[in-house]
Amino acid sequence: MAILLSVVPSHSPIFWSCVGVYADVVKLLSPSKRLQKLAEEIARYSRRPPETPEQALIRRMNEAQTLAEYESCTIDLDHLQGHEAWKEEKDSIEPGYNPDVIENQVVRLRSAVIERDTAALHHLLRTGLSRDLGGMNSLRLYKHSWFGTKKLIDEYINTVLEAIDMFSETSSGNDIPTIEVRRSQQSLEDALKFFGRSALTLSGGALLGMKHVGVVKTLWEAELLPEIISGASAGSIVAAIVGSSTDERMVEVLDRFPFSDLAVFDPPGTGRLGWLKQRVYTVLRTGAFFEMENLKRVMKDWLGDITFREAHYKTGRVVNICVSSAGSAEPRLLNFVTAPDVFIWSAVCASCAVPGVFSPANIYEKDPLTKEEKLWMQNAKQTFVDGSLDHDIPMRKLSEMFNVNFFIVSQVNPHVRLFLDHEENFRGKQPGAPVPFRTPFQAAKEVLREEIIHRAQQFADLGIPQGLYRWASLFNQQYTGDINILPDIQGSEYLNMMMNPTSEFMLRATVAGERATWPRMCRIKNCVAIELALIQAIHRLRDRVNFGPEARAAREQKRSSSRGRPGRGRSARPSFLRRRSLSIESPVSGENGLVPPVPLRVRRNVSLGNISMKPTFSITTPRTTPYLSPQVGIEQDILADALVMTSAQSETLSGTAGTDSQPS
Numbered sequence: 001m002a003i004l005l006s007v008v009p010s011h012s013p014i015f016w017s018c019v020g021v022y023a024d025v026v027k028l029l030s031p032s033k034r035l036q037k038l039a040e041e042i043a044r045y046s047r048r049p050p051e052t053p054e055q056a057l058i059r060r061m062n063e064a065q066t067l068a069e070y071e072s073c074t075i076d077l078d079h080l081q082g083h084e085a086w087k088e089e090k091d092s093i094e095p096g097y098n099p100d101v102i103e104n105q106v107v108r109l110r111s112a113v114i115e116r117d118t119a120a121l122h123h124l125l126r127t128g129l130s131r132d133l134g135g136m137n138s139l140r141l142y143k144h145s146w147f148g149t150k151k152l153i154d155e156y157i158n159t160v161l162e163a164i165d166m167f168s169e170t171s172s173g174n175d176i177p178t179i180e181v182r183r184s185q186q187s188l189e190d191a192l193k194f195f196g197r198s199a200l201t202l203s204g205g206a207l208l209g210m211k212h213v214g215v216v217k218t219l220w221e222a223e224l225l226p227e228i229i230s231g232a233s234a235g236s237i238v239a240a241i242v243g244s245s246t247d248e249r250m251v252e253v254l255d256r257f258p259f260s261d262l263a264v265f266d267p268p269g270t271g272r273l274g275w276l277k278q279r280v281y282t283v284l285r286t287g288a289f290f291e292m293e294n295l296k297r298v299m300k301d302w303l304g305d306i307t308f309r310e311a312h313y314k315t316g317r318v319v320n321i322c323v324s325s326a327g328s329a330e331p332r333l334l335n336f337v338t339a340p341d342v343f344i345w346s347a348v349c350a351s352c353a354v355p356g357v358f359s360p361a362n363i364y365e366k367d368p369l370t371k372e373e374k375l376w377m378q379n380a381k382q383t384f385v386d387g388s389l390d391h392d393i394p395m396r397k398l399s400e401m402f403n404v405n406f407f408i409v410s411q412v413n414p415h416v417r418l419f420l421d422h423e424e425n426f427r428g429k430q431p432g433a434p435v436p437f438r439t440p441f442q443a444a445k446e447v448l449r450e451e452i453i454h455r456a457q458q459f460a461d462l463g464i465p466q467g468l469y470r471w472a473s474l475f476n477q478q479y480t481g482d483i484n485i486l487p488d489i490q491g492s493e494y495l496n497m498m499m500n501p502t503s504e505f506m507l508r509a510t511v512a513g514e515r516a517t518w519p520r521m522c523r524i525k526n527c528v529a530i531e532l533a534l535i536q537a538i539h540r541l542r543d544r545v546n547f548g549p550e551a552r553a554a555r556e557q558k559r560s561s562s563r564g565r566p567g568r569g570r571s572a573r574p575s576f577l578r579r580r581s582l583s584i585e586s587p588v589s590g591e592n593g594l595v596p597p598v599p600l601r602v603r604r605n606v607s608l609g610n611i612s613m614k615p616t617f618s619i620t621t622p623r624t625t626p627y628l629s630p631q632v633g634i635e636q637d638i639l640a641d642a643l644v645m646t647s648a649q650s651e652t653l654s655g656t657a658g659t660d661s662q663p664s
Helices: 002-007 013-029 033-046 053-062 067-081 083-088 099-114 118-127 151-171 178-195 206-221 234-243 247-259 272-286 292-303 308-315 344-351 395-402 440-461 466-475 491-495 503-546 549-561 634-642 647-652
Strands: 197-202 228-232 318-325 331-334 364-366 373-375 384-386 404-410 483-485 601-605 609-613
Touching (some): 013 033, 053 067, 067 083, 067 503, 099 151, 151 178, 197 206, 197 234, 197 503, 206 247, 206 404, 206 503, 228 234, 228 395, 234 247, 234 318, 292 344, 308 318, 318 344, 331 395, 395 404
Parallel strands (some): 228 318
16 A cells, blocks of 8 residues: 555545545554544545646646746636636726727727827827726726736737837937937827826835845836835835846846845844843843844945945936934935935935834935045934834825826735735635625724724823824824735744844745735736836937937847846746737747737727727836826926936936936
């Protein structure tokens, strides 16, 4: 029997039949009642009903190692359960969803692209782009299937992306007058300003914040990582490292994370007895639990002495670090606009200074003349603490400064996760009503949260010291965005939140972040692709104005080498990210990730007649919808324009503050 079990595969029915027989024998012959009970359980398990195709797909989905594997399993599940039919249908029960508006825009854009009508595209791109056109950004539209949403929405996104590509190509030709190129560039900049920007915000959470690495890894490999990245507390560590790394170094950085020195709490190799002695000594000397020097050493090793301005010029990304004033509830958002010469490592140390865990920290900057380190704002008494205390997710400030109106939030704060639900997860059953049902458990959590906020306000009114009730602000913030990524947290991980991460934990945390991001990738693509395509097109037109043909070709080759290459993901590219050609003359399959057009279906619409809907391409850079207030005033316009200025313009306008360089 033992030989047979060692030869037969574990997934074979023969294997489990043998296990059942073996368990029955043990049950009959064993004198121990405990062993008999165990054998009975094993025998019952071995005779369980065979796995259905649906169960097999769900198991494979939960065990998927890559986004491509996950996509394949979920699409098969949608076919098996009939959800693909819902995707093909035009209408839906969701309130606010208007497919006719989306279809009309697809027809107009496709007509302009096929006819290569740049005048029509000029008007459509400048005035007709919207993240929530026809209500297509509704979360409920992504709760009817395991992966993806209405095909009509995919067609709209892909048609817009093709239109942007065609417009920038035809407007950047060598025979086009420079004044016309500038006009086209201005049109795209206006379109981007109206469309808005997206931001990735990484929450605090001590050791749990390392799960953000998996979130960033998934978005970067899919080429959907927003240029604006914000982090608070532990999230600031990941935001700072990723935001100051070029695309050429990103693979190295992501590979280094699990095996690098991240001993931010204690020196490497500290034993249990040494840990206890160090805690007593540190508390008696500083009043805090840990030394800031360990965190400072780790961040300097990762970042060096790079400043916010230097990181922005180097990568084109906008790093934002949240800090709070130690003496008052005055939140600050540090970036290349508000603190251009501040060392990023210094801002991260201040953002991680949780009261009682680390001592309040000073912030340091680089002297513009001597390049020496000095106190920021020349005030040694001004200290800062954990940014999560006052604004874990700085939506308002990002909206005001950079016209951000769409937020992707990776949330791992333990006190926040208690009150959050996995609202975007699909459970295999489509909604049967247009209004979601609120469970009693959800209502109870909301009542508890409101009660905590109410009691904290009473303490403030009674004159209780600020340090006691300020912690209640942790419950009185906006912790969610437009898309919320909630990595799974194991119960044992709560006990080790203040311990140095091991390589094994970092690998598990990265996988947890990736798996939490996969179910939201279709919505992220549909919300971010248009924005990133507009930014790329603006860069192309600015190169046409500022550089000659050879220099433009070199810069375009450099950008292309970091986009869409197999080495970025190092695995099969998911089909929803592959581009399909909209034009009649399609490229050869396989070149640059492009695939030829598939046969078109005809959709009947009473107002439009028979319309041939051509599949387009799935882009490598997604975009978002307006959600907050738009930019107002000249100062905000200047800040938005600064985000897309090229290095050539920086050289031309040397000495002018706020100029931006093109990302590498």
